[in-house]
Amino acid sequence: MTDDTAETTAGGGDVEPAAALLAEEIRRRRLAADLSHAQLGVKIGYSRQYVSLAERPRKGLPSADLVRALDHGLGADGALLGLREEAENAKQARRRSRTGALVAGISIPVPGPPPAGVPGLALGTGRSSEDEVAVQAPAGRFFTGTEIAARAYPASDDGRILATVPTGFADDPFLRRPRRGLVVGVTQGDGHGPGLFGLDTRQARRRLAGTPDQARLLMSRAYALDDLTLGILWAVANLDEALLDDDGPLDDSRGQLAAYERLPRSAAGREIAGDLAPVSQMWLGSQFCASHILRHTEKLTDIPAFWTREQRGEEASTWLLFAHKYAYLRQSGGARPGSDTAPTRAFCIPPSAVADSSRPERIMLLLAMALMESFGITVNVTAEPEYAAVPGFVFDGQRHAIVANWVGTDGIWQVDVTDTSPLLREFADATGYARAHSIAAAETPDERLRALAEYLDLDWAWLVRRCAELGEYGSSGIAQPRSRLLSTDGVDQACRFLAQAVHC
Structure with a gap:
């Protein structure tokens, strides 16, 4: 028996109980069969690493093919496959519950239930359609989080999305703010709740400029608020906010780093740009690394x-x-x-x-x-x-x-x-x-x-x-x-x- 049989299952933390149970059952059956990771791997046609990872739930749920092979090799008669199915169902339920909450949440002052299939959207009731609300672009590992000001208006769908905006909306201060904003058109939908469509305020102002006062705002169906557009909004808003706030200091930092460009090897600690937001430090490290690679490609x-x-x-x-x-x-x-x-x-x-x-x-x-x-x-x-x-x-x-390197480094870059x-x-x-x-x-x-x-x-x-x-x-x-x-x-x-x- 080799030492790898002594490895214990990594449980606790954010590991799904069902995934931890599967990992523990694989390990229990392997030890009962007096097999090392390597021996079991040879028996089922997988590497030792794959077998070892199957017993470590923090590394992710093992594939169905691997569990099927383990189930057969350990004589589990479908028990391991059943546990994997439970773990997969639990993972999907957990993912559904937080999808969107990690990326965007929108409160729209229009009555009605949330649109089906669009996670992270919550519709409020009982307020004027001209009330301003916020699209949340939450924090992440580097993103510090921000809000996007939004207004929602009823819209019709005749193949086009036409939002009924107030008279003179083209001159509304909401559309003329320098920072990001979103106009949301809300359609009645097709029995599955309202449909939500977004338009950047600058684009909205451009489309309304020169139109009669009673003209509606033409929006594209391509801008439906769903996982694709919410992901883009989340990233753009967080990157934009940080880089705009740090525009001057970031430009100063770039000038200070010119001396590093003459060196074939360098590392910059975060203290040289300690006042910059994490996103700005990411930008600085990414830009330096890209330039470093291009400077040396002739080698x-x-x-x-x-x-x-x-x-x-x-x-x-x-x-x-x-x-x-x-x-x-x-x-x-x-x-x-x-x-x-x-x-x-x-x-x-x-x-x-x-x-x-x-x-x-x-x-x-x-x-x-x-x-x-x-x-x-x-x-x-x-x-x-x-x-x-x-x-x-x-x-x-x-x-x-x-x-x-600029991802996962102790400093801003290492080249x-x-x-x-x-x-x-x-x-x-x-x-x-x-x-x-x-x-x-x-x-x-x-x-x-x-x-x-x-x-x-x-x-x-x-x-x-x-x-x-x-x-x-x-x-x-x-x-x-x-x-x-x-x-x-x-x-x-x-x-x-x-x-x-x-x-x-």
Whole structure:
């Protein structure tokens, strides 16, 4: 018997009791059979790591295929599969209860029940339709949380969404505020409760300018308030608010960091920008890392393999919305002249990261991957948590690597250029494993994105349809950035690519 049999189940905390029970039962039956993790793995055709992770509920619920193999290998007669089904049901119930609450909550002063299938929306009653309410964009791991001022008005749906706004609304101070606001059109729906459609106040003012006083506000069905648009609003509002508040100090910090750009290796502690919000520090580190990579790409001798550390939509939304990251992808994507091999970008997204993310946040993660695929970058995803600590890097597969970290670091960034053999070996092993065991292992972007959507537990058909709608109209109609450092070009390109990839 090897030492790994002594490992105990990690329970407590936020682990679902049903998931902890499944893990404990797998371990109990394995020990009763006098098998180590490795021995059981050989018996069922899985690695020792997979068997070990199945007994650690904090690492996520094991796949149905793995539990089926364990059930057969341990002679459980369906007992383990039954426990997994209970754990899956509990996970879905927990996810449904907090989806939207982590991302957006809207109080609309129009009577009626909440719209079906749109979590996070609560309709109030008994107030004037001109009352101002708030769209909550809650805090996250980096986001500090903010509110979006909103007003709601009844709307008709004749194939168009036409909101009945007050006379002279184009000149209303609500539409002329410098900060973000949202006009919400509320339709009667089709028996499933009201439908909610949003429009950025700047867009609303533009559409009403020059129209007769009695004109209604034309809104697009693409701007229905659902998991897709709520996720975008959540990210844009939080990023925008922080960057606008820190605009001057952030510009000063950029100037102070110029000396670091001459160094092949550097690390910046958070004290150099201690007064900046976490989002602004993220922007600073991300911008420096992108510039560092581009400054040193001439050292790479072959098609690069990128490794990135984002695991959740909050971090990945920066690819979609930071203007410098969109420009960076344009410069670093696509096959090199004379080669038909595309660069790759690997993610490590353990099941626990998926389980801890709401549906709108998972949509943002998938859109970030779609954006990379649109630039000719093949996305690989490993679910093995052991790779979560691998630093961000660019590796040419031979002699050089560029290290660039801004996610999960002690400071604002850590960068390097290296030809150290042990590091190159580590990077080669990580990229090789991610490529060989990718969740998204497939020949085409469509197949890869579809596999990722399945892993992230997203409704592929619905998402393709909604991305096609939003990509056609543009997301700035509902979430127009105010900060000069943000752009929705990445969101729109990702939406259009995801929708078009299906038909290629």
